[in-house]
Amino acid sequence: MRIERNGAIAALHGHCRVEDAETLAALLWEGSVTTLDLSGCDSLHGAVVQAILAFQPSVVGSPGDEFLKQHLVPALARRATAD
Amino acid sequence: MIDELLAQFLIEGREQALEAGADLAALQRGPADPARLDRCFRAVHTLKGSADLLGLTPMGRVLHAAEDVLGRLRGGQGEGGDFSVLLEVADQVERWLDDLDTVGVLPESASAASQALIARLAGDGAAPQVAAADDWDGASAFPGRAGVAIRYRPRADGYFAGDDPIAIIKAVPDLAQLRVSLAEPVADPALYDPFRCTLVIEALSTAALPAVETALRLVRDQVALATLRAAEAFAPAGVEVETARRTLRIDAARVDQLADLSDQLVVAKGGLIELAAQAERGGDGQALGQALRAKQAELDRLVAALHTTVGQARMTPLAPLLGRFPRLVREIAATLGKPAALEIEGGEVEVDKAVVDGLFEPLLHLLRNALDHGVERPEARTAAGKPAQALVRLSARTVGDQAVIEVVDDGAGVDPARVRDRAVARGLIDATSAEAMSDAALVDLIFLPGFSTAETVSSVSGRGVGMDAVRAAVTRLGGRVEIDSRPGLGTTVRLALPIRMVLAKLLVVESAGERFGLPLDGVAEIARVPADRIFPIRAGRAFVLRDEVVPLVDLAQALGAEAGPSSDRVVVAGVGGEPVGFAVDAVVERIDAVVRPMAGLLAGARGVSGSTLTADGSVMLVLDLAELLA
Amino acid sequence: MTKVLVVDDSALLRRVLSEILTEAGFEVAIARDGVEALAKLDEVRPDVVTLDVQMPRMNGLECLEQIMARRPCPVVMVSSLTAEGAEATLSALELGAVDFLPKPDGVVSLAIDELAPVLIEKVTAAATAKVGRGSRLLERLRARREAARAPTKTGARPRKQGAAPAGDPPEGLVLVGTSTGGPAALEALLGDIAPDFPWPILVAQHMPASFTASLAARLDGLCPLSVVEAAGPTPLRTGGVYIARGGADMVVSRRAAGLVALPAPADPAHRWHPSVDRLVASAMAHVAPDRLVGVLMTGMGDDGARTMAELHRLGGRTVAESEETAVVWGMPGALVRLGGASAVEPVDAIAGRLSMMLAR
Known part of the structure; x- marks a missing residue:
């Protein structure tokens, strides 16, 4: 996983693996990132998904991967706005 | 290698499961016994290790939990110890071993059964915590949708086990909807644990249920599924496979003997090579002949020794077979609501592997019969002044060259009058001859095909399986069945079986143009009886042998053929303790032969106990003279 | 053969x-x-x-x-x-x-x-392991264990037992890695450690998951500091020894509460777990090199050698167990060969050496 910061937006790139969950959690806990851009993601591990659900940033972006685009990112985005 | 390991596990594992079961049963009954507890712990421990090694996860998990419980009991931390759940674990493991034996895999239900037992071992009757949701209702989760609704609540330590729940759900075919949420809110963000899984995943798939189940098979215990609307029942067809154990456990010392013999054979064979070389060089014919003769003698000795040793190696104790029954009897007794204890004796008796293999079904049937038909209901027993708990004894002992196995119950016995009425009603005998029959002969009628004394067909004994099936199976093994009933006191069924099926000594005789083998141990002598010494007696003939009148039977006639040309050769054999002479055309030779039980069309043939291959490759029937006259 | x-x-x-x-x-x-x-x-x-x-x-x-x-x-x-x-x-x-x-x-x-x-x-x-090494060391350890246990039996022993470490947020961390022969080496190290040792000690001992809770409990019985298994995110405190959960890795991270250690799923890029390399690398990401001390003790392979050599190169201090006392001189040997050891000590001198290094 590579993280690209642009103000309050952080863009995640590549495969986000289990060990990236702690990095992401620390980043989101710190509070200056409010939005995640998932356009560049190739895959998201469950632990990373869980960290996003735990810290509830806004989720944007339309990744190339079919499953992410069709199902996971909409599910995360829905969740973030529903609460 | 895996198949071999599984095969080995089926032997070793069964023994350990039986041992554990027996010890647990004793511990539950009796006083604390640390040595027994220790042994039981080790058996469970080894079983668990093997199950883990073979990837039998549900079995491994429940055994692991059982081992922990036993470990605590052993460490004295157990509060007295309730062994009933542990006993259920042992029983479950035995059933799984049966499944592995017949179909090669654990049943679909194994995971759920394992978890239920683990929860009970843990001491809380509550449902296992995974419970993807007992209260989860797939239909309200995805209202108005059709397909398979999925709720997946991964284990808290799933990430550590290498699971990625997102990758797992992604693999489900035809996903139509996906929802992700957390099972619990984050309590303290500063100490948020990113690696303790709290995800809850709900999804809807339009694929068929089996396809969804396949995709989720590795996490099946963490998943709840519901088929919405277009419900299609999916029931795996029942699998019935004839069990044939083809493995044999051999005492290490016997294997060493075999190895030693095979080494000697290799050496002897080496000697032949040298002799062949001499012959090629055109050596002295006579000297060569002598050398060959010596080699042949040596080979004869070795082959005979090999045969004997292999025969011994085929001998196996009855204990593993008998040990399978306590669990089954517990189950049957529970189904019938008739409390019963099973006593087992004689596990050390050794018989031929083939006999052991063929005995499970008949014995199971006899035990079922004893519980279902022999043993009265507890109320009736109490009324008759017997203990409410019935006692069934399964015992084995060696008598001469036979193993005698008895199933004895203390039930009501067989009522000869009822047997007679039933046999007459079924048209198995006519009323007149029935009136003339002794009680013992009447009771024997239950071996007739198509007889059943049960007033109703019960789920335990089932329909259409009668004592005739037992007799047929035992006969196929070269044995005999007898029944002995004492009204009001109980029934004894006695099986007499050959211990060895290898290298029986046979007397080969000729009769009606065919050769037959007679078991030599039944033959008292071979006599020349000239025609003028034979006299008619009642319906038959007889002759005098050393002042004793001996009935004479023409073997060909007894076999249903025409009497052959007259000969003075008579084989005198003991039948039911009395000498009987059998007239034969010729006595050919004595041989040692491998006698196989009959199979196929001839399996039920009267008076035939087996067959053997003769030196010229043809099949020779081996006769059971007692049965021939019966 | x-x-x-x-x-x-x-x-x-x-x-x-x-x-x-x-x-x-x-x-x-x-x-x-x-x-x-x-x-x-x-x-x-x-x-x-x-x-x-x-x-x-x-x-x-x-x-x-x-x-x-x-x-x-x-x-x-x-x-x-x-x-x-x-x-x-x-x-x-x-x-x-x-x-x-x-x-x-x-x-x-x-x-x-x-x-x-x-x-x-x-x-x-x-x-090729040294079996004999033990005898003297083992006898000493046994004696110490007896001593540590005896008072417990009479109930006369005060302090900490079972309590979570509750000292101050630390100025630095000691990172210990070991494998084969490690439990005995850890007993020697932690049994000798000073009661007022200033930095938390993090231990990666190669072991399966179910073993480390027992290991922590045993070590706690003979160490003047509080020894706990880090089963979840655990704030690091002076006076604490943190045993990595077996079968997983332990990483250091920085949270609101300061430095924490937490178990992380074993990273397949590393061969042995808990991985010493991963522990050291994660600590280096959050703590300056001069605030870290690496200790590499007996064990086969070379886990920890590379990252500790890097730590040494960046100005951190490292101690390798000497060949004479290591059951298998693999990991410490590799560190020495990489030129990454600030000091090489027999196992029973490591505690003293650490105290000297951190003395002000």
Whole structure:
């Protein structure tokens, strides 16, 4: 996983693996990132998904991967706005 | 290698499961016994290790939990110890071993059964915590949708086990909807644990249920599924496979003997090579002949020794077979609501592997019969002044060259009058001859095909399986069945079986143009009886042998053929303790032969106990003279 | 040829172990239990013994004691991953077994594929392990254990037992990595550590998951500091020793509460877990090199050597256990060869050396 910061937006790139969950959690806990851009993601591990659900940033972006685009990112985005 | 390991596990594992079961049963009954507890712990421990090694996860998990419980009991931390759940674990493991034996895999239900037992071992009757949701209702989760609704609540330590729940759900075919949420809110963000899984995943798939189940098979215990609307029942067809154990456990010392013999054979064979070389060089014919003769003698000795040793190696104790029954009897007794204890004796008796293999079904049937038909209901027993708990004894002992196995119950016995009425009603005998029959002969009628004394067909004994099936199976093994009933006191069924099926000594005789083998141990002598010494007696003939009148039977006639040309050769054999002479055309030779039980069309043939291959490759029937006259 | 005596009461496991070892070129003899093993000891003269912990007639621990008394040789315990197995294995390591091997678990083909290299590596390393080293050290350890335990029995021992470390947020961290022979080395190190030791100590001892809670409890009994297993995110405090959860990795991170250590799923990029390399690398990401001290003790392989050498290069301090006391001088040896050791010390001098390094 590579993280690209642009103000309050952080863009995640590549495969986000289990060990990236702690990095992401620390980043989101710190509070200056409010939005995640998932356009560049190739895959998201469950632990990373869980960290996003735990810290509830806004989720944007339309990744190339079919499953992410069709199902996971909409599910995360829905969740973030529903609460 | 895996198949071999599984095969080995089926032997070793069964023994350990039986041992554990027996010890647990004793511990539950009796006083604390640390040595027994220790042994039981080790058996469970080894079983668990093997199950883990073979990837039998549900079995491994429940055994692991059982081992922990036993470990605590052993460490004295157990509060007295309730062994009933542990006993259920042992029983479950035995059933799984049966499944592995017949179909090669654990049943679909194994995971759920394992978890239920683990929860009970843990001491809380509550449902296992995974419970993807007992209260989860797939239909309200995805209202108005059709397909398979999925709720997946991964284990808290799933990430550590290498699971990625997102990758797992992604693999489900035809996903139509996906929802992700957390099972619990984050309590303290500063100490948020990113690696303790709290995800809850709900999804809807339009694929068929089996396809969804396949995709989720590795996490099946963490998943709840519901088929919405277009419900299609999916029931795996029942699998019935004839069990044939083809493995044999051999005492290490016997294997060493075999190895030693095979080494000697290799050496002897080496000697032949040298002799062949001499012959090629055109050596002295006579000297060569002598050398060959010596080699042949040596080979004869070795082959005979090999045969004997292999025969011994085929001998196996009855204990593993008998040990399978306590669990089954517990189950049957529970189904019938008739409390019963099973006593087992004689596990050390050794018989031929083939006999052991063929005995499970008949014995199971006899035990079922004893519980279902022999043993009265507890109320009736109490009324008759017997203990409410019935006692069934399964015992084995060696008598001469036979193993005698008895199933004895203390039930009501067989009522000869009822047997007679039933046999007459079924048209198995006519009323007149029935009136003339002794009680013992009447009771024997239950071996007739198509007889059943049960007033109703019960789920335990089932329909259409009668004592005739037992007799047929035992006969196929070269044995005999007898029944002995004492009204009001109980029934004894006695099986007499050959211990060895290898290298029986046979007397080969000729009769009606065919050769037959007679078991030599039944033959008292071979006599020349000239025609003028034979006299008619009642319906038959007889002759005098050393002042004793001996009935004479023409073997060909007894076999249903025409009497052959007259000969003075008579084989005198003991039948039911009395000498009987059998007239034969010729006595050919004595041989040692491998006698196989009959199979196929001839399996039920009267008076035939087996067959053997003769030196010229043809099949020779081996006769059971007692049965021939019966 | 190296001779291995495989002692196990499970025919299945005997077969798996001996097939793997035979194929790898070892000469294998087998025994079905402890009694048979002892009977065969003089005849077989094994270079290494693999010993099941649970056996009929004579259990593995009794057998191990007899082997050590009659014909000391390197013994690798074969242990199950239960709580009881952990206790027995740790006792076996106290009694002089050089290493242990978790019983295979899981799908058989995988289990055997995974087992084979580990078994071969452990047996190979054991064949060259120093068995004798122990005697003096072991006696000292035993004496210390007795001393540590005796007061507990009379209830006269004050302090900490079971309490979570509650000191100040630390100025720096000590990172300890060890493998084969580690439990005894940790007893030596932590038993000698000063009660007012200023920095938290983080320990990565290669072990399966179910073992480290027992290890932490044992070490806590003889260490003046509080020894706990880091089972979840744990704030690091002065006066605390944090044992990495087995079968996983331990990483250092920075949170609101300051530095924390938390278990993370084992990273397959590393061969042994808890990974010393991963622990050191994660600490270096959050703590300046001069605030870190690395300690690498007995163990085969080279886990930790690379990252500790890097730490040394960046100005951090490192201590390697010397060859004379290491059961297997693999990991510390690798650090020394990389030129990454600030100091090389026998195991019973490491605690003193650390105190000196951190003295102001």
